[in-house]
Amino acid sequence: xxxxxxxxxxxxxxxxxxxxxxxxxxxxxxxFEDVTFxxxxxxVFGFLGPNGAGKTSTVRTLxxxxxxxxxxxxVAGLTLRADNGVEIRRRISVMPESPGLxxxxxxxxxxxxxxxxxxxxxxRGRIERALRAVNLAERADDPCRSLSKGLRQRVGLARxxxxxxxxxxxxxxxSGLDPVAAREVHELIDELRKRGVTIFLTTHRLAExxxxxxxxxxxxxxxxxVGRPDELREKLxxxxxxxxxxxxxxxxxxxxxxLPGAExxxxxxxxxxxxxxxxxxxxxxEAARAVVAAGGDLLSLSPTRHSLEDVxxxxxDTDVEAQS
Amino acid sequence: xxxxxxxxxxxxxxARIRAVARKEVRDYRRNKFIATTMAIMPLMFMIAPVVTxxxxxxxxxxxxxxxxxxxxxxxxxxxxxxxxxxxxxxAVVGEREQGxxxxxxxxxxxxxxxxxxxxxxxxxxxxxxxxxxxxxxxIFAATVAHPNVSADVFHTSRVLPQLLFTPxxxxxxxxxxxxxxxxxxxxxxxxxxxxLASLPPLAVTSLFGFGVIKPSLGLAxxxxxxxxxxxxxxxxxxxxxxxxxxxxxxxKA
Numbered sequence: 001x002x003x004x005x006x007x008x009x010x011x012x013x014x015x016x017x018x019x020x021x022x023x024x025x026x027x028x029x030x031x032f033e034d035v036t037f038x039x040x041x042x043x044v045f046g047f048l049g050p051n052g053a054g055k056t057s058t059v060r061t062l063x064x065x066x067x068x069x070x071x072x073x074x075v076a077g078l079t080l081r082a083d084n085g086v087e088i089r090r091r092i093s094v095m096p097e098s099p100g101l102x103x104x105x106x107x108x109x110x111x112x113x114x115x116x117x118x119x120x121x122x123x124r125g126r127i128e129r130a131l132r133a134v135n136l137a138e139r140a141d142d143p144c145r146s147l148s149k150g151l152r153q154r155v156g157l158a159r160x161x162x163x164x165x166x167x168x169x170x171x172x173x174x175s176g177l178d179p180v181a182a183r184e185v186h187e188l189i190d191e192l193r194k195r196g197v198t199i200f201l202t203t204h205r206l207a208e209x210x211x212x213x214x215x216x217x218x219x220x221x222x223x224x225x226v227g228r229p230d231e232l233r234e235k236l237x238x239x240x241x242x243x244x245x246x247x248x249x250x251x252x253x254x255x256x257x258x259l260p261g262a263e264x265x266x267x268x269x270x271x272x273x274x275x276x277x278x279x280x281x282x283x284x285x286e287a288a289r290a291v292v293a294a295g296g297d298l299l300s301l302s303p304t305r306h307s308l309e310d311v312x313x314x315x316x317d318t319d320v321e322a323q324s
Numbered sequence: 325x326x327x328x329x330x331x332x333x334x335x336x337x338x339a340r341i342r343a344v345a346r347k348e349v350r351d352y353r354r355n356k357f358i359a360t361t362m363a364i365m366p367l368m369f370m371i372a373p374v375v376t377x378x379x380x381x382x383x384x385x386x387x388x389x390x391x392x393x394x395x396x397x398x399x400x401x402x403x404x405x406x407x408x409x410x411x412x413x414x415a416v417v418g419e420r421e422q423g424x425x426x427x428x429x430x431x432x433x434x435x436x437x438x439x440x441x442x443x444x445x446x447x448x449x450x451x452x453x454x455x456x457x458x459x460x461x462x463i464f465a466a467t468v469a470h471p472n473v474s475a476d477v478f479h480t481s482r483v484l485p486q487l488l489f490t491p492x493x494x495x496x497x498x499x500x501x502x503x504x505x506x507x508x509x510x511x512x513x514x515x516x517x518x519x520l521a522s523l524p525p526l527a528v529t530s531l532f533g534f535g536v537i538k539p540s541l542g543l544a545x546x547x548x549x550x551x552x553x554x555x556x557x558x559x560x561x562x563x564x565x566x567x568x569x570x571x572x573x574x575x576k577a
Contacts, residue, residue, distance in 0.1 A: 026573065057573075063430050066569040086432045094430035100423040102347070104354035109347075116343025117431040159427070 014077060016041045016167050016198035017062065022071030024057050031057035035071070035223045039167075039200060039215075044193050046213030047202040048308075050316055053219045055202040056097070059169045062200070063094040076166040090118065093165035097172040099156025103145040107136060107155050110144060111162060118163040130158040134188060150181025157188060167198045174208060186212060210308040224315040232311045238263070240304040241280050241287055243273040246297035258290040259283045274304060336440070340433050344441020345448075352411060352445065361410045362449065366403045366457045373399045374464045377477060382470035393476050396461075397486060398530050403457055404494040405522045408450040412501025413518025415442040416571070417511050426572055435566040440559065443498045450494045458486055489525075492551045497522035499558030506565045509574070 017039040024031040032054030039045040049055050060066045062075050064085040073080040076091035101110050108127055115123035131137045134154040144152060153173065160168055170189070174182040182205075189212050192199060203209055209216050210229050217226040225232055241259075249255060252265055252273060261278030268274060277283040280303035291298045352358045373396035380392050419425040428438065465477040476482065501518035508514040531537045 060572060065426070065429055065572045086434060089430060090432040092430075094427070096423075096426045096430075098423045100425070100427040102351055102424055103422070104351055105347070109350065113343055113347040114427075114431060116346070117340055117428065117433045119337060119339050119432075156427075 014041070015039060015074070016043070016076060017045075017200065018074040019062070020072045022058070022061065022073055023069045024054070024061055024066065025069045030054075030221060032219065033222050035219070037217050037223060037226050039198060041166075041198050042193075042196040043214045044189065044199045044201060044212055046209035046216035047200065047219060048204060048206065048209055048216055048312060049202075049219035050204065053316075054221050055219055056171055058219070059094065059171050059200065059202055063092065063169055064088050065094075090163070091165065092167045092169065093160035093163060094169040095156050095160040095171065095173060097175050099152050099159075101144040101152055101155055104143065106141050106143055107131065107147070107158075108140040110155060111159055114159050115162055120163060126162055126164075127158075130161045133161055133191070134158045135184075148181075150177050150184070153177060153181065153185060154188075157185070161192075165197070167200060168192065169200045169202075171202050172204070173201070174203070174205060182208070206307070206309045206312055216308070218312060218315045220316050225311075229308045229311070232308070233306045236311055236314050237304075237306045238276045239278065239280050241275045241277055241283055241301065242304050243275065243287060243291060243301050244271065244299040245273070245291060246299060249273065249291070249294060249296050251294065255287070255290045255294060258293075259286055280304075336434065336437050340437045341441045341444065344433070344438055345444040348415070348442055348445030349449070352449075358411060358414065362407055362453065365407050365410070366453050369399050369402045369406075370457045370461060373397070373461055377461075377465050377469040377473050380470065380473050382472040389473065389476060393473065393482065394530075396477075397482060398526070400454075400458055400461060400486065401489060401493060401526060401530075404450055404454040404490045405497050405526055406519055407453060408446040408494050408498045409501045409518040409522040410515060411446040411450075412443070412498040413505050413514040414511055415446070415502050416505040416566070417508050417514045418505075420509065420571060421511055429568050429572060435568070436559070436563045439502060439563055439566060442502060443559070446498045446501075447491075447494055450498075451491060454490045454494065455487075458490070488547050488551075492547065492554070493522075493525055495551060495555045495558070496525050499555070499562050503558075503562045503565055506562065506567075506571070 015038040017037075019038065020036050022035045023033045025033075035054075035058065037045075047055050047058065057066065061068050062073060062080065064075075064080065064082075067082065068080070075088050078084045078088050078091070080088070102113070105113070108131075111127040111130060112123060115126060120126055127140075128137065131140055134157050136151065136154055136158060139147070139151065144155060147155065157170075157173070160170075173189070174185050177185065186208065189199060189201070193212075201209070201213060213229070215226065215228050216232070218224045218232075225235070227235065248271070252267070255265075255273075255275070259275055259277055260283055262283065263276040263278070265273060265275045275283070275287065284301060284303070288298060288301055291301075352362075376392055376396045380389060384392070416425065419428070462477070462483075465474050469477065497518075500521035501514075504517045504521055505514045508517065537543075
């Protein structure tokens with residue numbers, strides 16, 4: 001899978017997206033409020049949150065489909081304003097959650113329509129390249145009606161690549177796809193990342209975000225936190241060592257005292273001891289020796305691994321959709 | 325003409341308008357409901373006029389003959405009034421229903437370009453069908469009707485309004501249909517309201533059909549200008565109704 005580019009290089013040092021205090025309200029309902037973040041060129045930025053958290057509304061706002069209530073933003077080097085709408089839309093691509101294909105038209109006819117809307121030169125060549133990028137060149141003449149949901153999603157991606165966008169917004173690109181189709185979409189996103197395309201990816205699949213995204217923002221009407229997944233883990237969770245022994249330790253406090261930088265301990269319901277330490281790597285050998293010295297049978301010892309899901313669940317604790 | 329004025333005044337892209345119109349025509353041709361309706365409806369509205377002029381006795385008093393032929397011509401005017409309403413009232417709400425509107429609105433296309441492309445895709449086939457049906461009617465009038473009836477049908481006061489009002493009615497019907505389509509959320513409701521909205525101008529055209537107003541060259545120029553003004557005003561008015569935010573969010577705004 002290869003994707004070629006004739007996209008103009010972005011201005012060095014400038015961010016692809018800058019958002020400052022952006023808010024959108026629909027009458028009495030707040031879609032999102034006081035959202036501030038930036039996305040660098042070439043970055044894959046994940047936007048996570050539960051249903052109703054304001055992810056799609058944010059994409060629609062940055063994609064100039066809906067107007068913000070307040071706040072400022074810059075997208076692909078242009079200030080988000082109504083009179084910049086056409087030029088912003090020329091520089092970006094948005095793939096909504098549902099690909100929205102004309103089912104009575106063929107794959108190539110669908111893409112030709114959008115090539116016309118973007119007024120692209122060499123439309124035929126671009127369509128061929130976009131279809132090759134998503135491995136659909138052989139299906140160009142098939143009516144979209146005959147394609148599976150996964151293949152339709154790939155046509156949607158091919159369509160989003162037609163104008164060689166500076167910023168590509170993907171709204172839940174793997175929603176409703178089976179694991180194989182989802183993996184194909186992930187591979188394509190990986191390819192685009194290698195090519196240097198800035199990708200703004202909304203998803204509630206945390207494993208997907210962890211695998212694909214350089215940084216993530218966790219949203220629940222307000223933006224709760226932004227950073228690399230490992231940064232978020234560090235910010236939210238104390239570092240710790242997990243120790244499993246065959247039998248309960250006779251005196252865990254003595255073990256705690258033996259560990260460098262230890263701050264406390266507790267025992268999980270499954271019997272695992274968790275020792276909060278400043279540096280798990282440094283403390284691990286000491287911990288192993290201390291357990292053995294205390295007469296314990298050591299079964300396993302490892303630094304505690306917090307997934308992005310743990311981070312997410314720590315930050316998102318309410319059902320936004322039910323409340324709105 | 326609409327296209328030229330639009331492009332000159334508003335810096336619109338003819339290429340994007342063409343892209344929209346081409347896609348619309350392609351999609352309508354493969355939409356069985358629309359293709360069937362556009363094929364059958366004109367035939368239905370032509371049967372009654374043909375039967376009428378065939379059945380009109382030459383001995384009928386002149387005023388009754390006038391009325392009979394006037395009614396026949398009115399049937400023919402239903403073609404440009406009602407046929408495009410089927411297509412135009414589907415134009416926006418149909419895209420919303422099938423989820424294709426949002427991706428289109430994320431492209432650089434302006435709402436004026438999108439609507440103009442959709443209007444052209446309804447206008448050109450409607451004009452072709454309406455004039456073709458009128459041509460067929462004239463052939464029947466020339467070959468099967470009594471010479472007195474035929475002479476009445478071919479009179480300038482009959483032919484000129486038909487030629488003039490066909491694009492006028494089509495233009496009105498298309499913009500009324502698209503206006504309804506931008507503000508409703510159900511295709512069937514849009515098509516019913518669009519058909520109703522296309523009917524009022526028939527009241528004016530029927531005055532010509534029944535000979536209450538006599539057409540002349542001056543009137544033709546006035547009506548031509550009226551057509552242009554109505555089309556442009558309707559285009560601007562419908563463009564103002566086309567609210568991206570409301571269409572995308574389903575009216576949360």
